[in-house]
Amino acid sequence: MPSLQKEIDQLRRQKKAVILSHTYQPPEIQDIADIVGDSYGLSLQATKVEADLIVFCGVSFMAETAAILNPRRRVLLPDASAGCPMAEMITASQLRDLKSQHPGAAVVCYVNSTAEVKAESSICCTSSNAVKIVESIPPEQPIIFVPDRYLGRFVERRTNRQLIVWDGFCPTHAMLEIDTVLGMKRQYPEAELMVHPECMPEVQDAADHVLSTGQMCELVKTTECRRFLVGTEEGIIYTLRQIAPHIDYISLSPQLVCPNMKKTTLAKVLHSLQTGEPRVTVPTEVADRARQAITAMLEVTEGRSFK
Ligand code: 13P
Numbered sequence: 001m002p003s004l005q006k007e008i009d010q011l012r013r014q015k016k017a018v019i020l021s022h023t024y025q026p027p028e029i030q031d032i033a034d035i036v037g038d039s040y041g042l043s044l045q046a047t048k049v050e051a052d053l054i055v056f057c058g059v060s061f062m063a064e065t066a067a068i069l070n071p072r073r074r075v076l077l078p079d080a081s082a083g084c085p086m087a088e089m090i091t092a093s094q095l096r097d098l099k100s101q102h103p104g105a106a107v108v109c110y111v112n113s114t115a116e117v118k119a120e121s122s123i124c125c126t127s128s129n130a131v132k133i134v135e136s137i138p139p140e141q142p143i144i145f146v147p148d149r150y151l152g153r154f155v156e157r158r159t160n161r162q163l164i165v166w167d168g169f170c171p172t173h174a175m176l177e178i179d180t181v182l183g184m185k186r187q188y189p190e191a192e193l194m195v196h197p198e199c200m201p202e203v204q205d206a207a208d209h210v211l212s213t214g215q216m217c218e219l220v221k222t223t224e225c226r227r228f229l230v231g232t233e234e235g236i237i238y239t240l241r242q243i244a245p246h247i248d249y250i251s252l253s254p255q256l257v258c259p260n261m262k263k264t265t266l267a268k269v270l271h272s273l274q275t276g277e278p279r280v281t282v283p284t285e286v287a288d289r290a291r292q293a294i295t296a297m298l299e300v301t302e303g304r305s306f307k
């Protein structure tokens with residue numbers, strides 16, 4: 001094992017740390033992680049952690065979620081500047097204004113949001129359970145959905161319900177244009193096309209599968225298909241190859257790179273383990289309210305209590 005990895009491994013044991021990695025992280029980070037998963041899977045894992053220290057290799061909203069679920073544990077984000085631009089597209093005060101225009105509406109908030117926005121929400125969702133979460137809300141109750149307009153449109157179509165959708169989007173997934181997709185489909189006619197619901201609606205319409213990253217990982221375990229065109233952040237191709245190496249995966253575009261997800265390096269993970277920094281904290285008053293929205297999501301999805 002090369003020396004950086006060895007040092008990380010020794011310190012992880014010494015400090016009783018667990019390293020969580022999103023599937024968009026660079027391969028060397030996924031390799032040293034104890035658990036690699038999608039936003040939902042990692043939130044669920046965060047409820048089960050017994051380690052003293054959580055090193056979250058991902059972006060800030062994911063580390064915040066882990067900190068909210070583990071108020072007594074230290075949660076580290078190896079690069080403090082790794083944010084999610086979509087999460088910054090709505091503030092708590094903008095959401096409060098929207099709520100005042102729609103009294104009585106439930107607020108469904110994509111986990112790609114700040115802790116302050118979660119604290120203003122009724123329930124969270126991820127891309128893997130957004131349909132189920134919306135379906136859990138009484139049909140007569142209006143629903144505000146923030147911040148992703150494309151995931152919101154996807155849920156509208158799947159549930160046949162009209163939502164009050166905020167105008168946010170993921171700058172990485174929004175770069176994938178329909179002409180690029182159609183060109184790739186022509187080049188690889190035998191391949192199946194899987195895309196993330198953060199892609200634009202016309203891209204979703206052209207796809208065989210619209211899936212969260214976790215659902216993509218499940219699909220390749222059982223499919224007969226031997227070649228996929230992949231319409232999400234390219235880091236997942238490494239994950240998919242670990243799960244089903246006999247399948248050929250082709251990224252739809254070299255633009256499908258989330259710069260924030262690529263900020264994590266082995267040197268930064270080691271530095272975090274050595275120093276216990278950068279720590280992610282959420283003020284108690286915000287965390288207590290945000291936790292209710294996150295546990296409501298876990299309860300609807302898992303069908304059991306998280307109190
Ligand atoms: P998942 O919910 O599929 O993990 O996606 C998170 C994300 O940031 C997508 O851009």
Ligand code: SF4
Nearest residue numbers: 084085086170172258
């Ligand atoms: Fe945010 Fe998009 Fe990066 Fe996901 S891929 S973390 S939504 S900017």
